[in-house]
Amino acid sequence: MRRLKFVGATLAAAVLGLAAGSAACAGPTLDGVRSRGVVTCAVNPGLAGFAMPDHEGNYQGLDADTCRAIAAAVLGDAGKVKFVPANAQQRFTLLQTGEADVLARNTTWTLLRDTENGFNFAPVTYYDGQGFMVAKKLGVKSARELDGATICVQPGTTTELNLADYFRTNHLSFKPLVIEKLDEVENAFFSGRCDAYTTDRSGLAATRASKAPNPDDYVILPEIISKEPLAPAVRQGDDEWLDIVSWTVFAMIGAEEKGITSANVDAMTRSDDPEVQRILGSSPGLGKALHLDDKWAYDIIKQVGNYGEVFERNLGARSRLNLPRGLNALWTKGGLMYAMPFR
Amino acid sequence: MSVGLTRALRWTRANLFNTPLNGTLTVVIAFLLLRFLSPMIDWAVLRASLSARDDRACAAVGGACWAFIRDWFRFLIFGRYPYAQQWRPAIVLVIFVALLLASFSRRLPARRLAPAWLGGLGAVALLMRGGVLGMPYVETGLWNGLPLTLILAAGGLGASFPLALLLALGRRSSLPALRVICTCYIEAARGIPFIAWLFLMLVLLPLFLPPGLVIAKLWRAEIAFALFIAAYLAEVVRGGLQAIPRGQYEAADALGLGYAQKTLRVILPQALALTIPAQVNTFIGAFKDTALISIIGLFDVLQDTNTALNDPAWRMAYVEGYLFTGVIYFAFCYSMSLYSRGLERHLGQGRR
Incomplete structure (x- = not known):
């Protein structure tokens, strides 16, 4: 039995090694996403609140909305997501072989996954x-x-x-x-x-x-x-793409910190707060640094919403699950959600 | 008294109450049926909820929660296929049922059957895929539910059949190299579980393909499926080949027929007719094996049910969900079995 396990582990390591080798020369993910016109996102096949098809077959949930936010930031259209349902074993392979650009599948951020397995993690979306x-x-x-x-x-x-x-x-x-x-x-x-x-x-x-x-x-x-801690994962070796996914999450959290919602985002573009202006692209510069349009965060908030809206809609009081915010409240309200400064 | 009633009474007396023992048995069985069927009917029909809003409302009534099936019906059948375009897989289902009925009723002569299925499958692929005639393109990842199960089964079984014939003939060939290759293939394919084949196709194949060449998961699963079934089917066919008396071979040789003519016109028709029950056994088993593809993230009809059952509103409706899926599987498996029975009767096998 032990020998069998050893053989299995060796095989798995060989597969992962091969995959990591081919992933390193796969080229920048952003270019691939732009030329395909769609963000490919590996999600849980069905987990209420995180990723679960509704009656019309459209994925709903916190993870699904994270994917939509990335599509909004990169392509300006939250609808341009291709969801790939992935079970627990195959999720990492999908990411490694390049079949998925992002893995947003209630995946726990651990040391080995972050290092040897060849992934990088964006900020936590659910504690x-x-x-x-x-x-x-x-x-x-x-x-x-x-x-x-x-x-x-x-x-x-x-x-x-x-x-x-x-x-x-x-x-x-x-x-x-x-x-x-x-x-x-x-x-x-x-x-x-x-x-x-x-x-x-x-x-x-x-x-x-x-x-x-x-x-x-x-x-x-x-x-x-x-x-x-559940976080979106990307392949190692593409810092540009990791930045984009990370700052997409920060933009949703930051928008909640600043009180920007999908409903008031248009009015907020005329806000006097300089950080709000930088987030929404009213004073330009941040989008260019991410190699994105200056409207990237505006598109996220307008089309998907801030973190609080996404949470309440999928997991919180406005959903059937009715989860309390708990650790997932903003840091100002006793939680752990904290966006890095937008400057 | 009407003629029908008189006839029914006469039939009852002749078949159910013809001897005291049979009469007693009839009464006992009727009692048992009532005893066990009535709670089932009570659950499935009388106290069933069709319009409840969630499983708690169903539980309050106490019967079957068919409202779950109603609520999620289109997803259970079509999965994530774009909602506005679901008329396309609906037509696909009609095509499949028509093909099955045409085959089953023997309306189509046997030699038109293969072209009809080929044409049908072509139309199915065209409808599902779109991209022509104003139908938007739909990627294979969204071909879900019952159409996917049927496409996998029909495509896999159809492709495996010719391969199985070649393998069976190859394994009995007098050429040693050919025989060894066919035997190795069959043993390897049968010796590895289907799930392992699926994982091989899913995980390893993309690593060995040149970068940029991506074969959709559906086709990878379809290929694995056809290769796997072919090995089993080849052995079934080989059994038939071995059952053909030596005299048939000798008679064909005496007539001066070549290998191809002998095989195609004398040996194979008899071998295939002989092994219909075993072939159908393999086909039905294979049809149900399609459910395993959910493991590699394809949404077949069973996976649709599993997914819909994650809806917090209907978590407790799993008995109803799986019953519904079971009925679908049964309908198709039983129709295959009916078809084979008709075919056997037609060919006069089993009455020899």
Whole structure:
């Protein structure tokens, strides 16, 4: 078995090595996108709130809107995105072989992915993390009160390992109830077979919103036991393209900081604030530095919206998931969203 | 009493109540059917919701949540094909059903069947792709759902058939080199799981192609599919070839027929007719294997259902979703099975 794993790892490394070799000479991504007239974006095939086709088959969600924002910045038209649905295994290959220009697929930014695997990450678009959900009537306010509890968890992911680590670190005991299928693990929790259910907090909120008999009967505990910063990824070796994707994310966050929305962006072009003028291209220069039109950020905000709008529409109060902003609030409101200065 | 009713009563007495044992069995089975069918009918029909807004509203009624199918119907069938252009895949479905019906009812003479399918597939590709006659171009990544499943199955099975014939004949050839090549191919293709083939085509092929040459994922999957099925089908055909009595070969030789004539006019027709059940077995298995392509990110009809079930409004409607997909698969598999039965009857096999 160990030998098999070793052979598998060697093969995978060989494939990745080959891919990295060919990617380095693939040429600037921006030129490719301009000549094709479309941004190719690898997304999750179906994950509500991040990338999920609507009834007419158009991808909706935070990741999908990030892709649209890039298209708006580069091509001036948020509609010029080709979405490539990618599952967990193939997502990196798609990016490496050049079949995708960007990977916006709820992908966690890790050291190995950033280095050996050959990717670079743009700023985080969603700070996720593993948490716990319990029934309100249990009266539990913190995960530290879960000593001896039965906990529902799905096997085979880091979720299970994080759970064990957390309880060991805090010298608590627990009984895992391991169930493979999402539907079944959710049913087990809501039918009371376990005291708590653990997975990523966005997943907990989605489960509570869509499956709880009464969502108000359940609470998500404040502890976050693992960090899952989700960020768009691009190939290593094309700094120009990384800058464009990074500043697209910053433009959405910066617009929220400055109160620029898709509704008021036209009025804001006449704003007295010099930074707003620079963002929207009223005083030119920043677009040229990115090798883009000076209207790049204006197009993003006008056609897609600022980060807050995108969040509320896909994940927040205006969506079925109804996730709180939490860590994803602006830094001025206790969150981690922080745009670098536009100058 | 009407004639029909009298006849029905007579049939009932003759078939269901002709002996005391049969009468008792009829009553017991009828009771069991009622006992188990009635909750199903209650769930699927009587308490079903057609217009609920989400699965919670369905749960309140307690029956099947067909409203999910209604809400997502077009996506379940056509996936992400551009919404305004979905009349095109709709026509494609009509073409496929017409071809199946024409084949099944034996309206078309056998020698017109292959050209009809070829022409049909050409029209299908043209409709799906567009770019002509004012139809906007649609890239293959958006060919989703049922049309994709049918294109993969029809294209893959159609392409695999001639290949399988060549492989089967090659494996029985008297030329050692040819025999070894065919045997190696068949064993390699059968020895590697289909999923591995798909990954090979998806991941490795682009790395070896010259830069700039991109073969769409759909065609890569189609090629992998045809190559894979051909290996299985070749063995089925070889079984048929081995079942032909030596006398047939000798008779053909005695008539002075060459290899091609002997094979095409004497041996193959008999071998193929003999192996219809096994061929259909392979075809039906292959049709269902098309669902595996969702692994490489193509949206077949099953993947459409999986995706729609991620909608927070309908997360609990998975039984209904998968039932719907199951019915679609069953309809096509069963029609293949019906077709083969008709073909066997026509050729008089099995009654010898």
